[in-house]
Amino acid sequence: MKAIIIGGGIGGLSCAIALRKVGWDVTVFEQNENLTETGAGIVLAANAIKALKVLDVADRVQGEGTPVGVAELRTWKGSLLTRLPVEKQAMRYSTPSYLIHRGSLHSILYSHALDIGVTVQLGKKYTGLIDSNEGAEVRFTDGTTAKSDLLVAADGYRSKVRDGLFGHSSLRYSGYRAIRGIGNFEDPRYPLAAGGGFEALGKGTRFGFSHLGKGRIFWFAAINEPEGQGTFLTPEEIKKHALQKFRNWYSPVPAVIEATPPSDILTHSIYDLVPLRKWSKGRITLIGDAAHPMLPNLGQGGAQAMEDAIILANLLRDKPTGEALTEALKQFENVRIPRIRKIVHQSRLMGRLMQLESPMALTIRNTAFRVAVNKLFITRLHPVVGYEPPIL
Numbered sequence: 405m406k407a408i409i410i411g412g413g414i415g416g417l418s419c420a421i422a423l424r425k426v427g428w429d430v431t432v433f434e435q436n437e438n439l440t441e442t443g444a445g446i447v448l449a450a451n452a453i454k455a456l457k458v459l460d461v462a463d464r465v466q467g468e469g470t471p472v473g474v475a476e477l478r479t480w481k482g483s484l485l486t487r488l489p490v491e492k493q494a495m496r497y498s499t500p501s502y503l504i505h506r507g508s509l510h511s512i513l514y515s516h517a518l519d520i521g522v523t524v525q526l527g528k529k530y531t532g533l534i535d536s537n538e539g540a541e542v543r544f545t546d547g548t549t550a551k552s553d554l555l556v557a558a559d560g561y562r563s564k565v566r567d568g569l570f571g572h573s574s575l576r577y578s579g580y581r582a583i584r585g586i587g588n589f590e591d592p593r594y595p596l597a598a599g600g601g602f603e604a605l606g607k608g609t610r611f612g613f614s615h616l617g618k619g620r621i622f623w624f625a626a627i628n629e630p631e632g633q634g635t636f637l638t639p640e641e642i643k644k645h646a647l648q649k650f651r652n653w654y655s656p657v658p659a660v661i662e663a664t665p666p667s668d669i670l671t672h673s674i675y676d677l678v679p680l681r682k683w684s685k686g687r688i689t690l691i692g693d694a695a696h697p698m699l700p701n702l703g704q705g706g707a708q709a710m711e712d713a714i715i716l717a718n719l720l721r722d723k724p725t726g727e728a729l730t731e732a733l734k735q736f737e738n739v740r741i742p743r744i745r746k747i748v749h750q751s752r753l754m755g756r757l758m759q760l761e762s763p764m765a766l767t768i769r770n771t772a773f774r775v776a777v778n779k780l781f782i783t784r785l786h787p788v789v790g791y792e793p794p795i796l
């Protein structure tokens with residue numbers, strides 16, 4: 405049985421590995437000409453680490469990343485609001501969360517996929533579906549076509565396959581822009597040996613700092629702003645903008661930004677999508693951001709793409725054909741959509757809480773963080789990060 409996957413991101417490569425593990429013949433088509441080390445840091449909570457174990461790459465990821473040993477919440481001036489009980493969580497889930505460069509995670513997934521016999525074709529941009537009855541046949545911009553028994557769309561949050569299957573649905577703007585950077589920075593208050601770092605909260609603005617592994621640090625900022633503003637900034641202008649925004653903040657913040665080369669700073673407006681009621685049609689299904697773009701406030705987009713991949717492969721391990729394949733894809737939706745809906749919703753709520761602007765609301769929130777850290781960050785998130793994927 406042959407599967408085509410459109411998109412070689414975290415979701416597409418995870419799905420390729422998972423389907424290959426249960427015996428599918430898999431080809432990934434990726435529009436980029438090469439899969440190089442790009443992107444920023446990515447946090448991998450316990451459920452992501454467990455998914456990576458199922459995909460047989462957790463050891464390599466844990467070796468290249470760094471465990472989150474400290475997670476402080478502070479005000480923008482530096483007053484400590486709370487420390488998240490990361491040790492307690494690590495004991496509960498038998499693993500800490502990890503921070504890793506997205507490019508490193510991607511390279512590990514890519515090389516493992518190749519090692520186990522996945523074919524990856526680069527420079528192949530999907531442009532449309534030719535047929536989905538006798539087999540899933542697709543066309544690429546270079547005029548070539550490919551045919552398979554199953555088509556998995558992992559082509560990201562602006563998925564062209566999704567638009568083709570269900571019509572275009574507009575993304576929802578979150579109300580904020582993310583700026584992310586990677587650099588080398590040392591601060592004795594946040595030693596590498598401890599891992600992790602802090603998140604500082606201002607008015608409609610926050611800044612996070614964490615170790616990334618391999619001696620590097622990762623930072624991110626989320627800044628409330630009207631949609632579209634700043635889209636055409638150059639890297640130098642983005643850095644200047646961030647320095648301006650954070651110039652009076654808790655002492656390492658301006659220095660961390662200052663120490664980052666403009667070429668290692670990225671910025672994006674942040675979007676999600678009203679959850680879809682269906683992800684599949686016939687022998688085609690969506691996974692990852694193509695199925696369910698979510699706001700990054702819980703750090704779960706990559707993790708959920710990996711979970712999708714594993715659940716899908718588990719349901720397709722008997723290599724169903726015809727009606728049985730369509731049924732298996734429906735089953736995939738039934739298992740995944742309710743969980744994803746909750747996570748999309750929770751990510752939005754967390755974003756609202758973190759990006760508050762009203763001084764009174766900020767005071768109430770900061771008090772809640774001081775007194776109810778377990779309820780807000782541990783109990784509420786248990787169903788998300790405590791998830792155990794099936795073994796393939």
Ligand SMILES: Cc1cc2nc3c(=O)[nH]c(=O)nc-3n(C[C@H](O)[C@H](O)[C@H](O)COP(=O)(O)OP(=O)(O)OC[C@H]3O[C@@H](n4cnc5c(N)ncnc54)[C@H](O)[C@@H]3O)c2cc1C
Nearest residue numbers: 411413414415435447530559560692693700703705706707
């Ligand atoms: C600011 C920010 C911070 C985040 N932080 C975290 C975090 O800490 N932890 C976490 O788990 N998640 C995080 N996420 C979310 C995570 O990055 C995504 O959910 C994840 O990358 C989704 O993977 P994907 O493979 O579904 O999509 P993508 O990573 O977008 O991959 C899609 C792939 O498809 C390719 N493609 C697109 N169109 C075509 C086409 N027409 N033909 C062929 N190929 C195509 C693209 O080139 C790309 O390689 C964050 C997201 C943002 C924006």
